[in-house]
Amino acid sequence: MKATAVAPANIAFIKYWGRRDAKLRLPYNSSISMNLNACITTTTVEFSPCYHADEFMLLTQNKFIKSSLELKFNELEKERISAHLDRIRDLANIKDMSKVVTINNFPKSSGIASSASGFAALTLAATAAAGLDLSEKDLSILARFGSGSACRSVPDGFVEWLTGDSSETSFAYSLYRASYWDLRDVLVIIGSEPKKIPTSAGMDNVTTSPLWRVRLRALPQRILRIKEALKTKNFVLLGRIIEEDCLEMHRGMQTQDPPLFYWNDKTRKIMEAVYNWRKDGLAVYFTIDAGPNVHIICEGKDEQRVTGLAKTIKGVEAVISNKPAQGTRLTKEHLF
Numbered sequence: 001m002k003a004t005a006v007a008p009a010n011i012a013f014i015k016y017w018g019r020r021d022a023k024l025r026l027p028y029n030s031s032i033s034m035n036l037n038a039c040i041t042t043t044t045v046e047f048s049p050c051y052h053a054d055e056f057m058l059l060t061q062n063k064f065i066k067s068s069l070e071l072k073f074n075e076l077e078k079e080r081i082s083a084h085l086d087r088i089r090d091l092a093n094i095k096d097m098s099k100v101v102t103i104n105n106f107p108k109s110s111g112i113a114s115s116a117s118g119f120a121a122l123t124l125a126a127t128a129a130a131g132l133d134l135s136e137k138d139l140s141i142l143a144r145f146g147s148g149s150a151c152r153s154v155p156d157g158f159v160e161w162l163t164g165d166s167s168e169t170s171f172a173y174s175l176y177r178a179s180y181w182d183l184r185d186v187l188v189i190i191g192s193e194p195k196k197i198p199t200s201a202g203m204d205n206v207t208t209s210p211l212w213r214v215r216l217r218a219l220p221q222r223i224l225r226i227k228e229a230l231k232t233k234n235f236v237l238l239g240r241i242i243e244e245d246c247l248e249m250h251r252g253m254q255t256q257d258p259p260l261f262y263w264n265d266k267t268r269k270i271m272e273a274v275y276n277w278r279k280d281g282l283a284v285y286f287t288i289d290a291g292p293n294v295h296i297i298c299e300g301k302d303e304q305r306v307t308g309l310a311k312t313i314k315g316v317e318a319v320i321s322n323k324p325a326q327g328t329r330l331t332k333e334h335l336f
């Protein structure tokens, strides 16, 4: 009753911000993302009568930290993980408690979707450990209950999460395999402090922004345009839409009640740098999630130049270059 899964984080090109049903985690709009091959969560789950309560251990490891470092889940996070394990126990009709060990190779709660890769890995590892063999669609639906964006880390490569009109129809599927387009997400880390307002809480107030309706009305057309950009591999069109959607989501966050400000001075400096590099002829676009770090999207041929330039910006802690990645999968390399 032990299994291990590996899941990538993902970067949303069209963002998910707001839920029409918080309990079922059904989003107001469909979203589109790319899986990230260098931001990975690995999770081992074991169910056993030996455990009297669910036990969790969270580690972080990357090339900047030589040995792995133990981090603590807070009480809310533990409840959220246990609730997810309960869903899986109910499905598998088992009562055993579990031991969960999870390792991220990137900082937690810094606007890199650790909840996406975290709940995707947990869903696959726990269902397999419980003896369930779910389809990709059912895994995606189940991961969605843990964290909305986690459903997008399940399928391969470039992914769409459909709004759907029910829980069964709100799942993610692969638009294109990871090898379809040699893009990069050059992730510029400027702060790895845990964020003050969790995404889930921030999202509850989305409808208080006067811009929320404007965004909802614009999205169907924007989704058609980005799909066309992906289909025709039109990078300039893709980049423009990615930036447009990011700025619109943040304007919405900033005009919610109470407002949410995820950017800091370094974030703004990098956004400005991206505009300047573009003026100089480099095809680069940025996008930012619920944190200060900036994801710079470029084509594979420009990776060296972009990472080189990003590293020269003062205050940058780390630069992680991501290729499109395959989705969540099982591995035999258990963490305990």
Ligand code: DP6
Pocket (backbone or CB within 6 Å): 011, 012, 014, 015, 016, 017, 025, 031, 113, 115, 116, 146, 147, 148, 149, 150, 199, 200, 201, 203, 289, 290
């Ligand atoms: C800004 O998936 O973390 O990164 O469903 O509450 O877990 P929960 O939210 P989460 O939200 C991600 C929001 C975002 C945009 C995106 O990834 O689409």
